[in-house]
Amino acid sequence: MTPPDRAARPVALRHPTPSDGAAVWALVKACGSLDVNTPYAYLMACHNFADTCLVAEDGTDLAGMVLAYRQPSAPSTLFVWQVGVAPSHRGQGLAARMLDHLVTRITPAVSHVEATINPSNVPSQNLFRALACRFDAPLTEYTWLSADAFPDSHEAEDMFRVGPFQKKD
Numbered sequence: 001m002t003p004p005d006r007a008a009r010p011v012a013l014r015h016p017t018p019s020d021g022a023a024v025w026a027l028v029k030a031c032g033s034l035d036v037n038t039p040y041a042y043l044m045a046c047h048n049f050a051d052t053c054l055v056a057e058d059g060t061d062l063a064g065m066v067l068a069y070r071q072p073s074a075p076s077t078l079f080v081w082q083v084g085v086a087p088s089h090r091g092q093g094l095a096a097r098m099l100d101h102l103v104t105r106i107t108p109a110v111s112h113v114e115a116t117i118n119p120s121n122v123p124s125q126n127l128f129r130a131l132a133c134r135f136d137a138p139l140t141e142y143t144w145l146s147a148d149a150f151p152d153s154h155e156a157e158d159m160f161r162v163g164p165f166q167k168k169d
């Protein structure tokens with residue numbers, strides 16, 4: 001039997017399990033411009049924050065992921081720690097689809113999404129600007145951490161806060 005055409009297979013979204021931790025770490029490394037944290041950090045995210053994280057699967061390969069958690073002091077705010085899409089799957093709306101899924105599907109619903117982004121990361125900035133546009137939600141951008149807050153040569157991190165999202169009837 002001929003295997004299904006790779007391009008014709010839908011990329012499936014699901015919440016991660018701890019067994020995804022190693023593959024998420026490998027995907028973060030493959031993404032190129034993300035900080036690569038320890039494998040432990042990704043195992044912990046997949047374990048402790050699975051309800052607010054997503055992985056995108058193309059067959060048995062991870063094509064993308066969003067690692068996010070509810071702000072402890074404001075649980076309706078979803079803080080997106082890292083979002084990444086494999087180079088082979090970029091420009092096809094996958095990151096937007098994952099963010100939309102989290103905004104529309106997790107319960108209790110989130111009112112805001114926050115992410116911090118380097119000033120040089122235009123694709124990521126546009127990703128969150130586009131999220132605000134799709135939901136017709138306000139977007140606030142401000143400097144969150146300057147470069148000198150970091151002990152290494154890390155860039156500054158600017159806050160992108162989207163919301164509140166309109167409540168559905």
Ligand SMILES: CC(C)(COP(=O)(O)OP(=O)(O)OC[C@H]1O[C@@H](n2cnc3c(N)ncnc32)[C@H](O)[C@@H]1OP(=O)(O)O)[C@@H](O)C(=O)NCCC(=O)NCCS
Binds near residue numbers: 032082097122128
């Ligand atoms: C940023 C990233 C997640 C986008 O993933 P993607 O699946 O290609 O993005 P999408 O196709 O869903 O695009 C959604 C929006 O993002 C913006 N965008 C995506 N790629 C872009 C690019 N190369 N240049 C400019 N804007 C871009 C666009 O506004 C786009 O909306 P549009 O198609 O309606 O114009 C991906 O490029 C990536 O993994 N980069 C490396 C990791 C990273 O920097 N993550 C963010 C920091 S945490």
